[in-house]
Amino acid sequence: MSNRLLNSTLRLLLYAGALSLTFSPPLWAQVQSNTTVQHGAPTKEVTVQRAEIVSISGNSVVLKMDDGTLKEFDDVPDSTQFIVDGQPVTIKNAKVGMKLEKQTVTTTTPRVVTTVETVTGKVFHVSPPTSVILTLENGENQQFKIPSGQKFMVNGKETDAWGLRKGMNVSATRVTEVPETVVSQEVKRTGSAPPPPAAAPQAGVPILIAVVKPAPQPAAAEAAPAKLPTTASNVPLIGLLGLILCGISLASTLFRAMLQRES
Numbered sequence: 101m102s103n104r105l106l107n108s109t110l111r112l113l114l115y116a117g118a119l120s121l122t123f124s125p126p127l128w129a130q131v132q133s134n135t136t137v138q139h140g141a142p143t144k145e146v147t148v149q150r151a152e153i154v155s156i157s158g159n160s161v162v163l164k165m166d167d168g169t170l171k172e173f174d175d176v177p178d179s180t181q182f183i184v185d186g187q188p189v190t191i192k193n194a195k196v197g198m199k200l201e202k203q204t205v206t207t208t209t210p211r212v213v214t215t216v217e218t219v220t221g222k223v224f225h226v227s228p229p230t231s232v233i234l235t236l237e238n239g240e241n242q243q244f245k246i247p248s249g250q251k252f253m254v255n256g257k258e259t260d261a262w263g264l265r266k267g268m269n270v271s272a273t274r275v276t277e278v279p280e281t282v283v284s285q286e287v288k289r290t291g292s293a294p295p296p297p298a299a300a301p302q303a304g305v306p307i308l309i310a311v312v313k314p315a316p317q318p319a320a321a322e323a324a325p326a327k328l329p330t331t332a333s334n335v336p337l338i339g340l341l342g343l344i345l346c347g348i349s350l351a352s353t354l355f356r357a358m359l360q361r362e363s
Contacts, residue, residue: 137213139211140211161191180289
């Protein structure tokens with residue numbers, strides 16, 4: 101094998117099963133590649149974080165989380181926005197007392213990337229069963245390593261490395277399937293403004309309000325009753341009559357005594 105062939109361009113490696121060869125990059129113009137992607141069913145996970153702004157200093161903010169813990173965030177980017185009551189709010193116009201909510205939707209999508217690579221060339225030299233040098237379509241010679249059990253298709257017939265001869269046109273194909281997982285996130289930031297402060301009582305001179313009470317109207321004269329009410333009993337009258345009778349009896353006794361003295 102000549103030094104010119106050994107020191108030509110970067111070799112392509114052939115690692116393949118039956119009827120295929122595998123290649124390592126770089127892939128030259130004679131190596132055709134076709135890639136297809138098959139996606140699986142995506143899964144979504146939603147996480148919600150809620151907090152209230154406790155203090156703000158420049159681009160640093162302290163948040164009170166739902167569980168009561170305090171978290172400090174330094175160097176919050178000016179581009180970070182929350183939609184508060186329909187208006188965008190950044191760290192520059194945020195206010196203490198604002199309630200913030202961050203909703204993160206994580207989408208995980210499985211997929212399989214299938215790559216089919218093919219190379220064609222003419223056998224320039226073969227060292228069975230380990231390597232073969234092919235002359236590619238651009239006239240450049242490339243060396244490929246042949247894995248154990250490799251089979252080749254030559255003019256529609258299957259053969260191994262021992263069946264290759266100089267001048268034969270051969271083709272090799274590699275099919276690879278690589279499972280992957282694609283993760284994407286969508287973040288929604290919303291919030292609500294703090295309630296307005298209660299109005300302070302206005303200081304000033306108290307205003308006296310005069311309350312005018314109407315003068316009392318004289319009571320209407322009551323009509324004299326047709327019959328005086330009975331306010332005394334007969335006991336005093338009986339007592340007075342007894343007293344008078346006693347006086348008359350005493351006077352009669354005195355009068356008789358005087359008559360007897362004169363006679």
